[in-house]
Amino acid sequence: MKVFLFHLMPYSYLDLDYTDKYNSCWVVLPNSYFDETKGMELYHRYLDELELGDQLGFDGVCVNEHHQNAYGLMPSPVVIAAALSRRTEQAKIAILGSAFGLRDNPLTLAEEHAMLDHLTKGRIITGMVRGVGAEYYSSGANPAYSHARFQEAHDLVVQSWTKPGPFEFEGSHYHFRYVNVWPRPVQKPHPPIWCPSQGSRETILWAAHPDRKYTYLHTYSPIGVAKRYMDMYREIAEEEYGYTSKPDQLGWAVLSYVAETDEIAYREAKEHIEAFFNKFLNLPFEMLFPPGYLTPASMKSVSSNKKHLSEEKTIDFLIENGMFACGSPETVRQILEERQKQLGFENILPMLQFGTLPKDLTRKNIEMFGREVMPHLQRTSAPKQTAEVSVA
Amino acid sequence: MTAPQPIKRQVGDCAVSGFRAGSGEPLVYLHGAGGGGDWLPFMESLSQNFEVIAFNHPGFGESDDPAWLRGIDDLAYFYLELIEDLGVDKAHIVGSSIGGWIALEMAIRSTERIATLSLSAPAGIHVRGLPKADIFILPPDQFAYSLFHDKAMADVLVGRLQAQNEAEQAVAYKNRTTSAKVSWQPYLYNPRLRNWLQRVRVPTSLIWGREDCVIPLGYATAFQELLPNASLTVIEECGHLPHLEKEGAFVGALVDFIDGARS
Numbered sequence: 001m002k003v004f005l006f007h008l009m010p011y012s013y014l015d016l017d018y019t020d021k022y023n024s025c026w027v028v029l030p031n032s033y034f035d036e037t038k039g040m041e042l043y044h045r046y047l048d049e050l051e052l053g054d055q056l057g058f059d060g061v062c063v064n065e066h067h068q069n070a071y072g073l074m075p076s077p078v079v080i081a082a083a084l085s086r087r088t089e090q091a092k093i094a095i096l097g098s099a100f101g102l103r104d105n106p107l108t109l110a111e112e113h114a115m116l117d118h119l120t121k122g123r124i125i126t127g128m129v130r131g132v133g134a135e136y137y138s139s140g141a142n143p144a145y146s147h148a149r150f151q152e153a154h155d156l157v158v159q160s161w162t163k164p165g166p167f168e169f170e171g172s173h174y175h176f177r178y179v180n181v182w183p184r185p186v187q188k189p190h191p192p193i194w195c196p197s198q199g200s201r202e203t204i205l206w207a208a209h210p211d212r213k214y215t216y217l218h219t220y221s222p223i224g225v226a227k228r229y230m231d232m233y234r235e236i237a238e239e240e241y242g243y244t245s246k247p248d249q250l251g252w253a254v255l256s257y258v259a260e261t262d263e264i265a266y267r268e269a270k271e272h273i274e275a276f277f278n279k280f281l282n283l284p285f286e287m288l289f290p291p292g293y294l295t296p297a298s299m300k301s302v303s304s305n306k307k308h309l310s311e312e313k314t315i316d317f318l319i320e321n322g323m324f325a326c327g328s329p330e331t332v333r334q335i336l337e338e339r340q341k342q343l344g345f346e347n348i349l350p351m352l353q354f355g356t357l358p359k360d361l362t363r364k365n366i367e368m369f370g371r372e373v374m375p376h377l378q379r380t381s382a383p384k385q386t387a388e389v390s391v392a
Numbered sequence: 393m394t395a396p397q398p399i400k401r402q403v404g405d406c407a408v409s410g411f412r413a414g415s416g417e418p419l420v421y422l423h424g425a426g427g428g429g430d431w432l433p434f435m436e437s438l439s440q441n442f443e444v445i446a447f448n449h450p451g452f453g454e455s456d457d458p459a460w461l462r463g464i465d466d467l468a469y470f471y472l473e474l475i476e477d478l479g480v481d482k483a484h485i486v487g488s489s490i491g492g493w494i495a496l497e498m499a500i501r502s503t504e505r506i507a508t509l510s511l512s513a514p515a516g517i518h519v520r521g522l523p524k525a526d527i528f529i530l531p532p533d534q535f536a537y538s539l540f541h542d543k544a545m546a547d548v549l550v551g552r553l554q555a556q557n558e559a560e561q562a563v564a565y566k567n568r569t570t571s572a573k574v575s576w577q578p579y580l581y582n583p584r585l586r587n588w589l590q591r592v593r594v595p596t597s598l599i600w601g602r603e604d605c606v607i608p609l610g611y612a613t614a615f616q617e618l619l620p621n622a623s624l625t626v627i628e629e630c631g632h633l634p635h636l637e638k639e640g641a642f643v644g645a646l647v648d649f650i651d652g653a654r655s
Contacts, residue, residue, distance in 0.1 A: 028529075137529060140577040141577075142572060144572040284531060286529050286530065287529060290572065291565070291572040292572050292573065296562060296565060299562075299565050300558065
C-alpha cells in the first residue's frame with residue numbers, strides 16, 4: 001500500500017483548561033489563546049516533520065484546511081504545500097483538502113493548486129472537501145447550500161483545468177464570464193482528486209461515479225463504521241455504476257503512535273491522544289452540523305447517535321474501537337495490515353502528530369513508523385475484495 | 393371555539409398548507425424561524441375579530457420546499473402572489489421575527505393589498521453595536537432560554553424539544569434549514585432593505601418584548617426612525633415571542649392598533 005504522512009498542525013500549546021470557559025476550540029475560542037512566538041515555532045517544527053516524512057520515503061505528505069480554531073493552523077493548506085514544494089523531493093503533497101465550495105471564487109484555488117502542481121513538478125493531490133460544519137460559521141458560507149456549492153465548485157474547477165479557455169460558466173451558485181485558468185496543471189487530465197470524509201453516503205455516491213472514481217478517504221470513526229463506508233463504496237460502484245472499484249480508490253486516515261514497546265507507546269501517547277479527541281476535536285452538535293449541512297436522511301441517522309458524539313474518549317476506548325493504532329512497531333504493523341485486509345484500502349494515512357504530542361515524541365514516532373512500520377506496509381497490497389464482502 | 397379549517401394553496405409550483413378560522417377582515421400571520429403549523433391561542437383570540445389565515449411558508453412544515461427558494465425576497469413575492477390568489481382585497485399582515493422581515497420585504501414592493509402591518513420583533517435590518525443572538529449555533533435548550541423571559545415557559549419548550557419524535561425532528565430540521573437559506577449571511581437582515589423602508593406608508597405597529605435577547609429592543613427604535621408611519625408597543629417582562637409569552641397583551645396591542653388605524 002501507499003503510505004502518506006498526515007499532519008493537522010494543531011496549536012499544541014493550547015491551554016487545555018479553556019473548556020472551563022468555552023465549549024469548543026473552534027469558532028468561539030478567542031484567538032488571544034494563540035501565542036505568536038509559540039505559533040511561529042510550531043509552523044517551523046511541523047514543516048520539519050513533514051520534510052522528514054519525505055526523507056524517510058513516505059509516499060506522500062498531507063495537509064488540510066480548517067479555519068479559526070486550535071485544531072489545525074492551516075486556514076490555507078496551499079501556503080504549507082508551497083513551503084513544502086521545493087523542500088521535498090519525492091513525496092506527493094496531498095491537500096486533504098481544500099474547501100472549494102466555501103469560497104466565493106473557487107477559481108483562485110484552482111489557480112493555486114495548478115501553480116503547486118508546477119512547483120512540485122506534478123506531485124500534487126487535490127483533496128476536495130465541503131469543510132466541517134464549524135467552517136460555515138467561521139466563513140459565513142451558507143450551510144444550506146453546502147452540497148450544491150461543493151459539487152458546482154468541483155465542476156467549475158475541473159473544467160477550468162481540462163477545457164480550453166476562455167469559456168463561460170453559469171451555474172446556480174457560481175457565475176463567470178471568463179474562465180481561463182493560467183497556469184494549466186502539469187498532471188493530465190488534472191491532479192488526482194481525493195474526497196476526505198467522516199462517512200457520508202452522498203459523498204460516496206458522488207465520488208464513486210464512473211466519471212470521477214475519486215479516492216474516498218475515511219477519517220476518525222470506529223473501525224466498524226469505516227468498514228461500512230468502504231463496503232458502501234465498493235457496493236455502490238458495483239451495483240449503482242456497474243464497475244468494480246480498485247483498492248486505490250479507498251484510503252484510511254488513522255492516528256498512530258509507535259514506540260519501543262506496547263507499554264511505552266501507551267504511556268507516552270495517552271495524555272496527548274486523549275487531549276486530541278476531548279479538547280481539540282470537541283465540536284458541539286450545532287457547530288458540527290449547521291442547518292442544511294447534512295441531507296435530511298443523514299441528519300436523521302446522525303441524530304440517533306447524538307449522545308455518543310459528545311462522550312469523553314479514553315485511550316482504551318480509542319484503541320479498542322480501532323481509532324488509534326498504538327504500540328511497538330510489530331504491534332502497529334500487525335494492526336494496520338489487519339485493517340487493510342478488513343477494509344480493502346490501498347492508501348493509508350497515519351497521523352503521527354496529534355493534539356499536544358510534543359516535538360521529541362512526534363519525531364520519534366515519525367522515525368520509528370517510517371523505518372520499522374512503513375516499509376512492511378509498502379510491500380503489502382489489499383486482497384481482492386468485491387462488493388460481496390459482508391456489510392457490517 | 394371553532395376548529396380552524398386546514399387549507400392548502402398552490403402558487404406556481406409550490407403548495408403551502410395552513411389554517412383559516414374566524415370571520416371579519418382578513419389577517420395573515422407570518423411565522424418566524426421556528427415554523428408554523430400549530431393553531432396557537434393568540435390566533436384563536438384574534439379569530440374572534442378577524443378571519444385569521446396562517447400558512448407554513450414555502451420550505452417550512454408541510455409546505456413544499458421549492459428549488460427557487462433562495463432568499464427572503466422569494467418568500468415576499470410568494471406571499472404577495474398568495475394574497476392575490478386568495479382573493480383578499482386588503483389584509484392585515486402580522487409577522488413575528490423572520491415573519492416580520494418577510495412582511496417588510498412585501499411592503500417595500502407593494503402595499504396595494506396591505507391594510508396594516510404589525511411586526512413583532514422583526515428581523516430585516518442591522519444596527520451597529522447591537523448584536524443579535526445566534527439562533528443557529530446555540531444548543532436547543534440554551535436557545536429556548538434566550539427566547540423567553542419567563543424561565544418556566546422556556547422549560548416547557550425544552551421539554552417539548554426533548555420529547556420530539558422522528559417526524560417532528562425532521563420538520564424542525566427542515567425549518568432550520570430554510571431559515572438558514574434565507575438568513576445565514578448577512579445574518580437575519582438584508583442590507584438593501586433599510587433604504588426602502590421609506591416606502592412603507594401603511595399604518596405600522598412594532599411590538600417588542602422589553603427583555604428580547606434575540607433581537608434586542610434597540611432595533612425597535614431604529615425601525616421607528618426608518619418607517620414613516622410606525623408606532624411602538626413595548627411589552628414588559630417579555631422575550632422575543634410576545635405572541636406566546638404575553639398572549640393577552642399582544643392581542644390587545646394588535647386589536648387596539650388596528651382599531652386605531654381604521655378611525
